[in-house]
Amino acid sequence: MIQRKERPHLLDRRLLMDRSVPGRRGVRLPPLDVPEQRLPPEELLRGDLDLPEVSQPEVVRYFTRLSQLNYSVDTNFYPLGSCTMKYNPKVNDEVASLAGLAWLHPHAPGPCSQGALKLLYRLQGFLGEVTGLPGVSLAPMAGAQAELAGILVIRAYHRSRGEQPRRTMLIPDSAHGTNPASATMGGFQVVGIPSDSQGNLDLEALKGKLGGDLAGIMVTLPSTLGLFEPHILELCRLVHQSGGLVYGDGANMNALLGQANLGDLGFDVVHLNLHKTFSTPHGGGGPGAGPLCVREGLAAFLPAPVAQRVQGNGAEEYRLVRPEHSIGRLGAFHGNFGVLVRAYAYIRALGGPGLRQVSQDAVLNANYLLARLKDRYELAYDRVCMHEVVLSARRQKRRGVRGLDIAKRLLDYGFHAPTMYFPLIVDEALMVEPTETETKETLDAFIAALEAIDEEVSTDPDLVRTAPHSTPVGRLDEARAARQPDLRWRRGRT
Amino acid sequence: MIQRKERPHLLDRRLLMDRSVPGRRGVRLPPLDVPEQRLPPEELLRGDLDLPEVSQPEVVRYFTRLSQLNYSVDTNFYPLGSCTMKYNPKVNDEVASLAGLAWLHPHAPGPCSQGALKLLYRLQGFLGEVTGLPGVSLAPMAGAQAELAGILVIRAYHRSRGEQPRRTMLIPDSAHGTNPASATMGGFQVVGIPSDSQGNLDLEALKGKLGGDLAGIMVTLPSTLGLFEPHILELCRLVHQSGGLVYGDGANMNALLGQANLGDLGFDVVHLNLHKTFSTPHGGGGPGAGPLCVREGLAAFLPAPVAQRVQGNGAEEYRLVRPEHSIGRLGAFHGNFGVLVRAYAYIRALGGPGLRQVSQDAVLNANYLLARLKDRYELAYDRVCMHEVVLSARRQKRRGVRGLDIAKRLLDYGFHAPTMYFPLIVDEALMVEPTETETKETLDAFIAALEAIDEEVSTDPDLVRTAPHSTPVGRLDEARAARQPDLRWRRGRT
Amino acid sequence: MDSSRTFSPYSPNTPEDRRAMLEAVGVGSVEELLGDIPSRVRGAPLALPEPLSEQELVQELEVLASANRHALEGPCFLGAGAYRHFIPAVVRAVASRGEFLTAYTPYQPEVSQGTLQAAYEFQTLVCQLLAMDVANAGMYDGASSLAEAALMACRVTGRSRVAHLNTLSPFHREVVATYAGPQEIDVQEVDPAGALPLRPDTACLLVQHPNFFGYLEDLPAMERLAHASGALLVVATDPMAMGLFRPPGEYGADIAIAEGQSLGIPLSFGGPYIGLFACRAPYLRQMPGRIVGRTVDARGETGYVLTLQTREQHIRRERATSNICTSQALMGLMVAVYLATLGKAGLREAAELCYHKAHYAASLVQRVPGYSLPLQGTFFREFVVQCPRPPAEINQALLERGILGGLDISHLVPQGWLLCVTELNSRREIEDLVRVLRELA
């Protein structure tokens, strides 16, 4: 019998294959309108193809119900630090699905794709302007791929100078995991740089790592601690002095839009995450797009292709070209075009002043949270933050409740949890990024929830430790998942 | 503090005006690109316009969350009797939103609307074929409006014959409320006909009501009891003999698609509910469409406009015309075109055999429920049913639980309730219409839920009487709503 | 491979499922279940075209759609009751959500709070917009709303005559006639200029404002005229005009209705649209249509329900205030999302854009020799042009240049042409139009 409070219709979690009934199907295909051709010999042909057999109503209902198990920006506040979960304008999805864009073939000849090429060309220009780095390739399909590409640009640059190979890539200990991983994939040796007591990169430690093997440094600005590196100019100077290049991880660009010219700051190569700063929807884990922006002298190394404008006979004409010393292709085609269209639309809707307002509001919202929460939750570093604030649940931990528990309890309050346990250098980190698209009232409600949870930590810690209680499923056994991997449906198993 | 099991984010039910903050807005409009003109004198202009001021992210989130409070065909089984809640094919929504259809102006001149007119013309033909009544007007915007129109056709017919006015409209006691209401609006006197012990129309009673004042009869086939009137031919003969016409309420046409020719049965005028039988989405209460189908001799009275094909210079051409003795217009334009497009697409996808299969499956599904449930729940009439089965909770009522309670308890099991307390002549009616788009497994789960509830009626009647327990809100106080009408937000009240 | 023709992608059950179910029912075939149907009406298969796969279906509809010239395809100056306005993407995003789209009328309020709360919002917005006390959840369209308003006025006053100005839309007039005729209600046209007293048996005066020709009426005078005879004042308005002009409620209207299409609903060749319907509080129980009310649940939480159902057909049957059942709920949702998105400032701005552009167009047109504006007064986004030659010819010539002209109303005004200009008409479009008119002078 069913419990009073249960929502049984949300709990029919049978998989498609478990719902499969022989003979059912979801769509009818057109009849063959050409003479039937001889099929190839049997041994080349597929025997059984074990796919689900379900009707169209079942498909719609199954996935609609799945969707309702999700949390999303469209449902509520999603303060996941480092992820910039801002509102994704609906109009951008609409324009990206215009047939002239959504159904354009990547091999469509030049005269058939001038609109798309113009869009790419203009977007390159916009992003060059936003970063202050005019060489732009839109090819990378996410931030991490852009990092790899950027690292390869640095590698190609050094090679082009014919020096002995430089193998060291410096990476702060607060860096996102993709940075060291990308550096390694790019063939470099990763050398860590610690942060100082203020959360800044330890300049002295840096100085100790400079030298002839230095290829470059990967810096995130603001850092993953949500802090603007005050010594950034000096840092760049030092690295350049040693012959290295400075890579900027632009994942946190939401703090700097229209506020700082990254080129002027001394960055040589920077990637942007359009799925963060430029509001393209995250899709539950992609698609994203990670344009790579470089200073003039490095443009020849950019990943292929890039869009170019040429003066054709009278009219201007656009085309894709391979930069002269390109590090090569990153994917079969021209990047995640559908994502690029959305970012283009976003920039066109906001313009320069609008983008500048974005970063101002993002920073203000974060500092508002900081100011209102710092009495209850320890700050990782007690100073003004940029677009996100890193809290520590150290104080709560002393009362027996971990940051993880607080994060889970927030789900009961209807909020998504902050990013947990990152950056790695902050004990019990809770990294909160509100973004500019949230109202003050929402921030106030979030603050109230965190305050209430802090109360609960004192009054009823078990309530918090066993959270969440109101979500479609309870706390999940991740250890078991990793120990006994069950990664796909198999017949006869449930 | 928040309860363990509550879903607080679903409970922020503040209205738009309560969320309004001066200066916020959801969309930017283009700048004025013409010289500013002089505005009319102040006294013609609006002073304050008290509309909500909210940002775009808030609008999206507000309505997305509202939507999640809804039950729908896309989420689960919706066996609401008489409503034919079948699956609404997604492709039909897509084709209806093609710009050439969705953005066609109703006054677009003939040469600019040939595609739309052809669609209307063809749909008229399809529906004429489906009903066996070749005169079709697509103008009525729902079933009830079609009833009024049909009644007016009957009125006009009698008037055209120059007889003394016939004022009596016979209506069975099982009829839907729209039938008597429409007859009254059409200027007729409603005279009721009782049902006999088998749920059939009482032929003897009917005979007593025939006479020179008889304008016609409104029959629902199958009746709202889900039963096919076995004496339908005789009934039509008798009415015709008295000079009356037979109106068929086609709301239950899902039982008869491809099974019976309504013209051959003796109907003179029939409406269809495209939002039922022809799978157009109900939209939470519309839009619908109620085409009116009449026999040849009545076509001249149809509501305006109807589509016509003419042989233009060489090519065929379509246009809208006003039938010669039309009862007039029902709306400013040509009916709910967007709904008609969907119905057209539905018919094109299924064709004749497909439609026939629809009714077969609808009837089989209903009889399956009947067979599996009749041991637990009394049948209104113990006989084979058509597309829906009317149960009675009499037996459960004796154990202290009403049909209403059972309906509410079903919500806890994740199912929508059947139609309750209709038809009025069945005590504790639960009217279940499964439709053809449900799987046997879903029906089995529904049966299991009704069985479990019947157990609960014995073991824990209070659990049922206080249901629902798992829905976004509990049982609502409808009496209070009617006694103290609160029909709109007002400033300063909550 | 043609097996795919033999199944419906929308129906799940397979021959095996059916067999199992027939067995449970205890019959050998569905035919046995259909035994009550007289055999002589059965038999002939439906003569419908072959079923199409989804791919073919889309192709067929694309062909039909492209055989039309739609209103976003180029400059368009058609209005006359259906208006080309910009619709923000959020309206479509919300209204296409399956939970709204595929729900029924909210008969089980506990699982229909989405539809219900949205309808309550809609009622609020309609009241705010029209400055009226109460509103229902929407009617079929503006014209049928006006007809229902006329019937309602007759119920309220116990009278059976309806007067309307001669500036009422001819389409609305026809619908009023359709609804009024069978109830033996006389429909009478009065001239606003010669404001004679209304006949004492008049239930209401119907005034369209802005009227069919785009112009404001003298509502204070109409109010006096109606109320002096004990008739109700029924105002039919355009909701976009409500962004700029004083609302009916401020003129003493007893019932106010409007075609809601301007507020976020696509043209769609005339429907589905939605009728806005509002009245003064005392008349509430004579109002037709669904009404949503706020109440509390068993735990005291706020919730919404369909209310005052004793007015309705399913309770009151032949004594109902109207026969309306299924209405246009989804369109009401679209209106609510549209108004929430534009908001207070946005609706004002949109209305002003229309106003300025229409007036700019009018100022240019009347400077073209041969063209004049025969009507006096204040118009909103539509106005009548008297042309030097039949409007049909002008429209034809415009169409050849890719421009959809105004409505030919030469049967109402000699050489009359009803031109509509909205925020979607750019300056350039307006000036191109005027250039062509000059050629055709």
Place this chain on the structure above:
Amino acid sequence: MDSSRTFSPYSPNTPEDRRAMLEAVGVGSVEELLGDIPSRVRGAPLALPEPLSEQELVQELEVLASANRHALEGPCFLGAGAYRHFIPAVVRAVASRGEFLTAYTPYQPEVSQGTLQAAYEFQTLVCQLLAMDVANAGMYDGASSLAEAALMACRVTGRSRVAHLNTLSPFHREVVATYAGPQEIDVQEVDPAGALPLRPDTACLLVQHPNFFGYLEDLPAMERLAHASGALLVVATDPMAMGLFRPPGEYGADIAIAEGQSLGIPLSFGGPYIGLFACRAPYLRQMPGRIVGRTVDARGETGYVLTLQTREQHIRRERATSNICTSQALMGLMVAVYLATLGKAGLREAAELCYHKAHYAASLVQRVPGYSLPLQGTFFREFVVQCPRPPAEINQALLERGILGGLDISHLVPQGWLLCVTELNSRREIEDLVRVLRELA
């Protein structure tokens, strides 16, 4: 009226909100919060075009979109890695739901079961399709998947040479080179005809099947070739072909990848697409990318989580199996919906439609004097035509007749032209194409 230029419709807070927040923060302006930014890099406003209203934005994008000739606008015979297939409406209906579209990577599984269960379905479907043991939740695209597969093979075998057939897509080859280069992995082309033993330090043999030219490879021979040298067999395939042809798993592939675009993803000028990535169970822990696993929650109910994260960059950092983080989850959802909708019979039928139409087209083309099919063997929906004149000329002539021709591959095959035919090409389109070819013979 131009005040509307000064706000962002996407950001809610008003000047008053900001003032209240600044007060709570205890600063006078946001500038003070940005004090760490060196003043000399600030200042100049961004030189970007003026912001657009939504209405103008849509108009601008419509102009850009209509400056392209898209693949549904008329007959199209382009393929070569991106395919024009029919996509059922349900795919778009599901993938556009905000709850899927606007969620992040499912880091909080308790509120992300939708994304997670869908990914588990995707993994299942990929395994079923390719007949492999395990799959990840998707990679950027097919080409980068192949590159990651090559790196993985090097990790598994501890070797650093990658061999591939000369029939591999040149685009894929380039991407493999990009990824392999920095790790000092040699990429070597081998000729399938001269099946020499592979060098002993070869980590894997990469085989595309059907290959770039549309033809099946001799996979049994390739399997022997690879495994004989202790190298892994990596097969890149096309998922639509899996409806008809034996899957890589049945040929002993160790890693199988595919570009998933054919399965419900629009062409979109080349992206976003998705790479399918599967391998044999023993290599699971060397697999790159996100993986979703089934587990239980605190109450013992089934639930899904991201798992085996110790392979990933955010845990393992420089020792991760890959740097991939954000991937193409939404495309994975689309693939899952597509496959669920077509199902077992549907995918087979779709593949057969492609096969028969492509072979019909080939049979007609090779009967046109001057045209021939230079390659032997079995092809699926693409084939190479040797033309009597440069393919560029032919394409140009076709375009003038509204037909998008095949890919010019004359740099790979003399006068070579890669023609693709899918279920979206009607018989008439095929015959029209052939007619034009005849004219151009």
